[in-house]
Amino acid sequence: MSDPAIQQLVLKIHSRCDLACDHCYVYEAADQTWRSRPTVISEETLDQVARRLSEYVVARKLESVTVILHGGEPLLVGPARLRRICAELTRALCPVTALDLRIHTNGVRLNRDHLRVFDEFDVKVGISLDGDRAANDRHRLDRRGRSSYDRVVRAIELLRLPEYRHLYQGLLCTVDVANDPVAVHDALTALDPPRIDYLLPHSTWDAPPPGREPGGSATPYADWLLRIFDRWEEQGRLMPVRTFDSVLSTLRGGPSLTEALGLAPSDLAVIETDGTFEQADSLKTAYEGAPATGYDVFRHGFAEFAEHPGVRARQSGLAGISETCRRCPVVQSCGGGLYAHRYSAERGFDNPSVFCADLKGLVEGVAERITERALHPAVADADELRLAQLELDRSLLARANAALAGRPEWDAAWRLLVRLDSDESSASHLNTVLTHPYLRPALRRSLDGPADLPRLMATVTAAGVLAGAEATLSWDQPGRDLHLPALGTLRLSAPGRVECAITADGLRVGGTGSDGGELTAEWRPLESVELTDGPPLLLDDADPHRDCYPVPVAAPLPPSDLALFGKRLRAAHEALDDRRPGWREGVNVPLITTVTPLAPGGGLRLGSHAFGALGVAVDFEPEEFVRELPLLGREFRLRALGEVTDLAVPGSAAGRLLDEASAWVGRAVADEDDAVESLRRARHALDALAHRPGSELTESGAHLADEMREELAVPHG
Amino acid sequence: MNLSIKATRGSDTARSAHKKLAPLAAVAADAPRTRRSTGRVTDARGSQLARAGFTSSI
Ligand code: SF4
Numbered sequence A: 001m002s003d004p005a006i007q008q009l010v011l012k013i014h015s016r017c018d019l020a021c022d023h024c025y026v027y028e029a030a031d032q033t034w035r036s037r038p039t040v041i042s043e044e045t046l047d048q049v050a051r052r053l054s055e056y057v058v059a060r061k062l063e064s065v066t067v068i069l070h071g072g073e074p075l076l077v078g079p080a081r082l083r084r085i086c087a088e089l090t091r092a093l094c095p096v097t098a099l100d101l102r103i104h105t106n107g108v109r110l111n112r113d114h115l116r117v118f119d120e121f122d123v124k125v126g127i128s129l130d131g132d133r134a135a136n137d138r139h140r141l142d143r144r145g146r147s148s149y150d151r152v153v154r155a156i157e158l159l160r161l162p163e164y165r166h167l168y169q170g171l172l173c174t175v176d177v178a179n180d181p182v183a184v185h186d187a188l189t190a191l192d193p194p195r196i197d198y199l200l201p202h203s204t205w206d207a208p209p210p211g212r213e214p215g216g217s218a219t220p221y222a223d224w225l226l227r228i229f230d231r232w233e234e235q236g237r238l239m240p241v242r243t244f245d246s247v248l249s250t251l252r253g254g255p256s257l258t259e260a261l262g263l264a265p266s267d268l269a270v271i272e273t274d275g276t277f278e279q280a281d282s283l284k285t286a287y288e289g290a291p292a293t294g295y296d297v298f299r300h301g302f303a304e305f306a307e308h309p310g311v312r313a314r315q316s317g318l319a320g321i322s323e324t325c326r327r328c329p330v331v332q333s334c335g336g337g338l339y340a341h342r343y344s345a346e347r348g349f350d351n352p353s354v355f356c357a358d359l360k361g362l363v364e365g366v367a368e369r370i371t372e373r374a375l376h377p378a379v380a381d382a383d384e385l386r387l388a389q390l391e392l393d394r395s396l397l398a399r400a401n402a403a404l405a406g407r408p409e410w411d412a413a414w415r416l417l418v419r420l421d422s423d424e425s426s427a428s429h430l431n432t433v434l435t436h437p438y439l440r441p442a443l444r445r446s447l448d449g450p451a452d453l454p455r456l457m458a459t460v461t462a463a464g465v466l467a468g469a470e471a472t473l474s475w476d477q478p479g480r481d482l483h484l485p486a487l488g489t490l491r492l493s494a495p496g497r498v499e500c501a502i503t504a505d506g507l508r509v510g511g512t513g514s515d516g517g518e519l520t521a522e523w524r525p526l527e528s529v530e531l532t533d534g535p536p537l538l539l540d541d542a543d544p545h546r547d548c549y550p551v552p553v554a555a556p557l558p559p560s561d562l563a564l565f566g567k568r569l570r571a572a573h574e575a576l577d578d579r580r581p582g583w584r585e586g587v588n589v590p591l592i593t594t595v596t597p598l599a600p601g602g603g604l605r606l607g608s609h610a611f612g613a614l615g616v617a618v619d620f621e622p623e624e625f626v627r628e629l630p631l632l633g634r635e636f637r638l639r640a641l642g643e644v645t646d647l648a649v650p651g652s653a654a655g656r657l658l659d660e661a662s663a664w665v666g667r668a669v670a671d672e673d674d675a676v677e678s679l680r681r682a683r684h685a686l687d688a689l690a691h692r693p694g695s696e697l698t699e700s701g702a703h704l705a706d707e708m709r710e711e712l713a714v715p716h717g
Numbered sequence B: 001m002n003l004s005i006k007a008t009r010g011s012d013t014a015r016s017a018h019k020k021l022a023p024l025a026a027v028a029a030d031a032p033r034t035r036r037s038t039g040r041v042t043d044a045r046g047s048q049l050a051r052a053g054f055t056s057s058i
Helices: A043-059 A079-093 A112-121 A133-139 A149-160 A181-189 A220-234 A242-253 A281-285 A302-307 A309-315 A355-371 A381-402 A406-421 A426-435 A441-447 A452-469 A560-577 A622-644 A653-670 A675-690 A699-716 B014-019 B032-042
Strands: A010-012 A066-071 A098-105 A124-128 A168-176 A197-198 A268-273 A276-278 A292-296 A473-478 A481-484 A486-494 A496-503 A507-512 A521-523 A527-529 A536-539 A593-600 A602-606 A613-617
Touching: A010 A043, A043 A066, A043 A079, A043 A302, A066 A079, A079 A112, A124 A149, A133 A560, A149 A168, A149 A309, A168 A181, A181 A197, A181 A220, A197 A242, A220 A242, A220 A268, A220 B032, A242 A302, A242 A355, A268 A302, A268 A560, A292 A302, A302 A309, A302 A355, A381 A406, A381 A426, A381 A441, A381 A452, A381 A622, A381 B014, A381 B032, A406 A426, A406 A452, A406 A473, A426 A452, A426 B014, A441 A452, A452 A473, A452 A481, A452 A507, A486 A507, A486 A527, A496 A527, A527 A560, A536 A560, A560 A622, A602 A622, A613 A622, A622 A653, A622 A699, A622 B032, A653 A675, A653 A699, A675 A699
Parallel strands: A010 A066, A010 A268, A066 A098, A098 A124, A124 A168, A168 A197, A536 A593, A593 A613
Antiparallel strands: A268 A276, A276 A292, A473 A496, A481 A486, A486 A521, A496 A507, A527 A536, A602 A613
């Protein structure tokens, strides 16, 4: 049961189309099985699909599942049938999971009757459009050779109406390098889509893509997409573009966002109008029958489908791609491209993508464009690092504001923030809250998904309280614990509409609970521990966003345990001062402001994207503390610098070697027992770094590498 | 109910930073520079929210 689950179903509800696009993979490609299939999915097949999927969802305990209504052209089934399909899927799946229902359409027929159905069942609509009129009309013509452009744009205008806007999923654009990329992108952005997806035209090694002229660019698709990337950047990335977001995410160490790029296991099933299971639809371009599995919903379930060798082959990450791809420097971002694009009659799918040169060019082009090469002052100065980290949080907050603007409760909070920021003394209180390490995880989450409004409101309240500003903020508080970051937790009598009146004397909490009663609150402040040397450390055992360590955090501690923990922490610092008198000096001192107790056995850990935070297990040993903290200092600095500038081109080997070298240099310098081995490994990593192309390290990264070489040269010769 | 919350000592950065920082209201959230700098920590998506989405035009 540990295999990746099937979480996306492409359900073909109509097998014909009212357009005759010459680049279509269904009708124009090798696989012609559509001819023998029922035109419309039958009630019986639909019931069976819904039943099989809900059984699978229950067995695998899936929290969500996406069903994409597809075709052919799915709107050809008509609004009444469409309603029955949506109703049946909703009836079967909504009681057992979160159903994310979507439709991909050419938009030609989309009208208010369809949209009323989509509104009723919350069906998100993705529309295919290849750009401006000229671009679209190059391929997307109807059977009589007429343009589809005006009809599609009219459909999009409908989707943009306030009553349907929430159903507008985005635009899907198939790339044709004969079109002007900027004109295409501008035409799409003018339609204000929530997201855009650029798709490479379906091709294989046996049927290579158009646009490769003798004497022309070796990477026409990369060139084309990178011009759009530049345009998108220049616009301030107005909307997500999945192709680019996926490359950016993987370059920064995150997951891929599309099956067309990266190594994420396939979680997709396709069911045709006759109930047969197929693998990815795009395989139709490969050869007749390529997507077939021999399974159907009447005889087989999703679990059996998931076991199919063809499906398994696309779930095996690095092991499932060609040898060339496995050794490729951009494999994490590219992953060998879309499965179908790897096909050749000679070697099956054991090839790089037919777009290999373009994909490599695209990934490298994006990486180069986002690299900051200049030496960052934070590399040599801890104050600059603190300042750059604070600036980063303020920029993230500004982005969260842009996303939340227009919601009255947030607008009031933002006005207070701006007021606090305009005066030197209140700004210092604001910045105290903004430098709290666990704000960052909250801001990241707010930008990555639905905004965590209650958390952000609580942050503004905390800043207001510290500054003693006069203001009242209110919002819907979903749980009883209202945590004011860096200060403490208000335990409310119930969740509900909370009202925080901030005055110079403190905070008055009121409001109405969801139980109808008046809200009351108890206050549990955060404690801090005074150290013999240096600023006090905040002991944060309550922030809901403190859970950013690779091991579990401890639950809030009872007062006596917390006091004991603080005492042991102070003693451990004293032991460290004793044993390593110089540890507070130098560039690698850990800039810790906040300590969070971790569950027993967790050791000492740095949090992810939580500048200034250190996790310490409740049962830590002083010896371990003395040994680990200085080492963590190096890692802390490297990570913190990597958040404010680039040390190497993202995704490059130099970045990984720099991390490795730093870890071994730390051990070589600190380790009394095994310094020789650490030293050897440190030198090895630094030598490997020296052999990378010079352009992989930025000036900041080169500065760090030189610093390490000097360190090794001094004590160890 | 009225809670009086004792102010913790602000961090050194917080106190000294004000003059060096661009006013919050003037940070252009969508400017390429802002996106570029915040991108280092936001571009890598959370694994839970990310899904290698189906990609096919129609
Ligand atoms: S760029 Fe080419 S070799 Fe590298 S992973 Fe992609 S398809 Fe494979």
